[in-house]
Amino acid sequence: MPQLRLALNQIDSCVGDIAGNAESIVHWTRHAAERGAHLVAFPEMVLTGYPVEDLALRSSFVEASRSALAELAGRLAAEGFGELPVIVGYLDRSEKAQPRYGQPAGAPRNAAAVLHRGGIALRFAKHHLPNYGVFDEFRYFVPGDTLPVIRVHGVDVALAICEDLWQDGGRVPATRAAGAGLLLSVNASPYERDKDDTRLELVRKRAQEAGCTLAYLAMTGGQDELVFDGDSIVVSVAGEVITRAPQFEEGCVLVDLELPAAGAVPSGVLDDGLEIEHVTLSTEPVARYEPEVAGGYAERLTDDEEVYTALVTGLRAYVTKNGFRSVLIGLSGGIDSALVAAIACDALGPANVYGVAMPSRYSSEHSIGDAEELARRTGLNLRTVPIAPMFDAYMAALGLTGLAEENLQSRLRGTTLMAISNQEGHIVLAPGNKSELAVGYSTLYGDSVGAYGPIKDVYKTTVFRLARWRNASAAAKGGTPPIPENSISKPPSAELRPGQVDTDSLPDYDVLDRVLELYVDRDQGRDAIIAAGFDPELVTRILKLTDTAEYKRRQYPPGTKISAKGFGKDRRLPITSRWRETGRAEN
Ligand SMILES: Nc1ncnc2c1ncn2[C@@H]1O[C@H](COP(=O)(O)OP(=O)(O)OC[C@H]2O[C@@H]([n+]3cccc(C(=O)O)c3)[C@H](O)[C@@H]2O)[C@@H](O)[C@H]1O
Numbered sequence: 147m148p149q150l151r152l153a154l155n156q157i158d159s160c161v162g163d164i165a166g167n168a169e170s171i172v173h174w175t176r177h178a179a180e181r182g183a184h185l186v187a188f189p190e191m192v193l194t195g196y197p198v199e200d201l202a203l204r205s206s207f208v209e210a211s212r213s214a215l216a217e218l219a220g221r222l223a224a225e226g227f228g229e230l231p232v233i234v235g236y237l238d239r240s241e242k243a244q245p246r247y248g249q250p251a252g253a254p255r256n257a258a259a260v261l262h263r264g265g266i267a268l269r270f271a272k273h274h275l276p277n278y279g280v281f282d283e284f285r286y287f288v289p290g291d292t293l294p295v296i297r298v299h300g301v302d303v304a305l306a307i308c309e310d311l312w313q314d315g316g317r318v319p320a321t322r323a324a325g326a327g328l329l330l331s332v333n334a335s336p337y338e339r340d341k342d343d344t345r346l347e348l349v350r351k352r353a354q355e356a357g358c359t360l361a362y363l364a365m366t367g368g369q370d371e372l373v374f375d376g377d378s379i380v381v382s383v384a385g386e387v388i389t390r391a392p393q394f395e396e397g398c399v400l401v402d403l404e405l406p407a408a409g410a411v412p413s414g415v416l417d418d419g420l421e422i423e424h425v426t427l428s429t430e431p432v433a434r435y436e437p438e439v440a441g442g443y444a445e446r447l448t449d450d451e452e453v454y455t456a457l458v459t460g461l462r463a464y465v466t467k468n469g470f471r472s473v474l475i476g477l478s479g480g481i482d483s484a485l486v487a488a489i490a491c492d493a494l495g496p497a498n499v500y501g502v503a504m505p506s507r508y509s510s511e512h513s514i515g516d517a518e519e520l521a522r523r524t525g526l527n528l529r530t531v532p533i534a535p536m537f538d539a540y541m542a543a544l545g546l547t548g549l550a551e552e553n554l555q556s557r558l559r560g561t562t563l564m565a566i567s568n569q570e571g572h573i574v575l576a577p578g579n580k581s582e583l584a585v586g587y588s589t590l591y592g593d594s595v596g597a598y599g600p601i602k603d604v605y606k607t608t609v610f611r612l613a614r615w616r617n618a619s620a621a622a623k624g625g626t627p628p629i630p631e632n633s634i635s636k637p638p639s640a641e642l643r644p645g646q647v648d649t650d651s652l653p654d655y656d657v658l659d660r661v662l663e664l665y666v667d668r669d670q671g672r673d674a675i676i677a678a679g680f681d682p683e684l685v686t687r688i689l690k691l692t693d694t695a696e697y698k699r700r701q702y703p704p705g706t707k708i709s710a711k712g713f714g715k716d717r718r719l720p721i722t723s724r725w726r727e728t729g730r731a732e733n
């Protein structure tokens with residue numbers, strides 16, 4: 147049987163940085179060539195970054211992607227890798243009209259190409275377009291209608307793009323019909339908790355359906371709210387894991403595969419009307435050195451470590467890809483801002499994390515003490531800016547009372563953070579968690595100001611778990627736990643009036659979060675939530691708070707998605723709506 151040494155480049159790419167992404171493709175192709183690869187693959191839309199959203203509708207961007215692809219093919223040959231077939235995801239346009247989708251020729255396509263000998267040996271487009279959750283691919287793309295098969299080193303390799311694996315029909319059964327020896331799927335699959343298990347099951351099932359070995363190449367890094375967690379997988383036709391790459395780490399997975407030799411050239415029209423497009427690539431060896439590694443199995447992270455690492459990855463990607471180096475956080479001594487600070491220190495290094503303690507007359511003794519302790523433990527930069535003088539000036543001018551007076555403190559902190567951001571160039575992090583965002587427990591233009599919300603998709607009960615996990619992980623490695631024990635153990639409080647605690651206004655977080663998970667994450671209605679065993683009055687209250695906070699969530703900064711239903715593109719609700727689960731809104 148012929149050996150195929152496959153190089154799966156599990157790498158990060160930056161949306162819009164076509165030149166930088168091309169450079170990275172050359173770098174990793176060199177790496178693969180030096181290790182004797184026969185076939186090199188890169189993730190979905192690696193050349194443009196993913197997702198490009200409405201950039202796909204701009205023909206200047208589509209043309210830039212196409213011409214960069216052609217240049218890249220020439221460049222790879224000029225660098226001495228012309229013999230090595232390289233699969234590169236990019237943004238293309240269709241050559242022909244697609245009347246079935248009401249699209250003229252020239253409509254954008256989510257495509258990939260096989261670069262070989264200085265040219266483009268084959269182009270193909272994603273067949274199944276995801277159009278749920280964070281995806282809107284029907285808005286942008288027309289689907290591909292071929293089954294691309296390349297013959298490399300005597301093996302027929304069928305090619306697919308991400309969603310092609312997730313939907314029944316299409317390229318998976320077509321791969322079996324074409325008798326391919328390997329199905330290679332290039333992906334950009336956003337992180338969600340536990341999705342690694344779902345992907346593994348999916349890949350196993352599809353290998354069996356395709357009747358061949360399946361290689362699943364993942365992307366790493368982050369893009370706005372999305373994190374790409376790596377975890378490329380190769381499974382045999384029997385579903386055994388041959389190789390599994392590390393989560394969240396960029397790198398090249400090299401794997402030697404024993405695959406059946408290709409027979410007669412497959413042709414014809416298969417399931418879903420897919421026409422086989424077969425290209426035989428005759429190649430000369432390009433290896434310069436003896437290979438060092440092949441395959442391997444990276445252990446999975448524990449659930450808490452996985453979520454925490456996703457949060458670190460998402461924040462780091464947002465800050466660095468937007469050209470910043472440092473962040474600013476209001477440090478109250480509470481658990482939310484402490485966890486955000488710990489994530490920021492891990493993402494950017496403590497020297498790039500700036501904290502501001504902003505005591506008011508309602509701040510407790512320990513709020514400053516806990517913030518100082520956090521700074522001591524992590525090494526972040528801390529300063530203190532008392533807000534009492536500003537508060538007194540506003541109060542003298544406006545004579546506020548009640549909630550208006552309480553919220554003024556929060557807004558003065560927000561203004562102070564934005565002023566320091568403008569002056570010193572750090573971007574502000576908003577420390578709100580998913581429980582607070584759900585019920586609107588934050589002040590507009592106050593504690594909700596900021597550029598990025600690292601924990602906006604993390605329920606408060608998970609905030610506690612992650613803080614404990616981070617401390618335990620530091621202790622296990624002989625380091626200093628970053629988060630002061632007191633920030634974890636004291637009752638959560640906004641400290642906007644004397645003796646205030648969160649439970650004055652909200653139910654206990656463990657009950658609140660369980661109700662929210664049903665309502666927000668699973669779209670269940672009031673009756674179904676009550677039937678799950680929750681108190682009807684409490685459910686009514688939580689649902690009402692959630693419904694009427696939509697306007698606040700829309701104004702909240704973006705933040706890392708870790709769930710299947712983050713407050714962003716995953717959950718789109720009207721702001722103006724009289725629908726209530728409890729009956730028509732009174733106002
Ligand atoms: N449908 C709608 N569309 C657009 N805007 C709408 C609106 N409904 C109200 N508004 C506007 O929103 C305003 C009310 O929102 P907002 O000003 O945020 O004030 P509000 O939501 O009334 O109060 C803030 C809440 O957050 C709590 N909290 C918890 C934790 C921390 C902090 C903190 O600040 O550190 C605060 C605080 O205890 C209080 O319960 C209204 O005055 C009105 O201007």
Ligand SMILES: Nc1ncnc2c1ncn2[C@@H]1O[C@H](COP(=O)(O)OP(=O)(O)OP(=O)(O)O)[C@@H](O)[C@H]1O
Nearest residue numbers: 476477478480481482483503504505577593639640
């Ligand atoms: N005294 C303070 N000094 C600096 N920042 C503050 C202070 N009080 C509140 N903040 C900022 O406002 C955010 C809202 O915090 P608050 O304490 O009111 O509620 P919280 O949701 O319990 O957050 P935390 O757990 O961080 O305290 C804090 O995370 C912090 O960024």
Ligand SMILES: NC(=O)CC[C@H](N)C(=O)O
Nearest residue numbers: 276308309312334335336
């Ligand atoms: N880029 C894609 O097609 C991603 C869709 C797919 N269901 C995933 O999340 O992995």
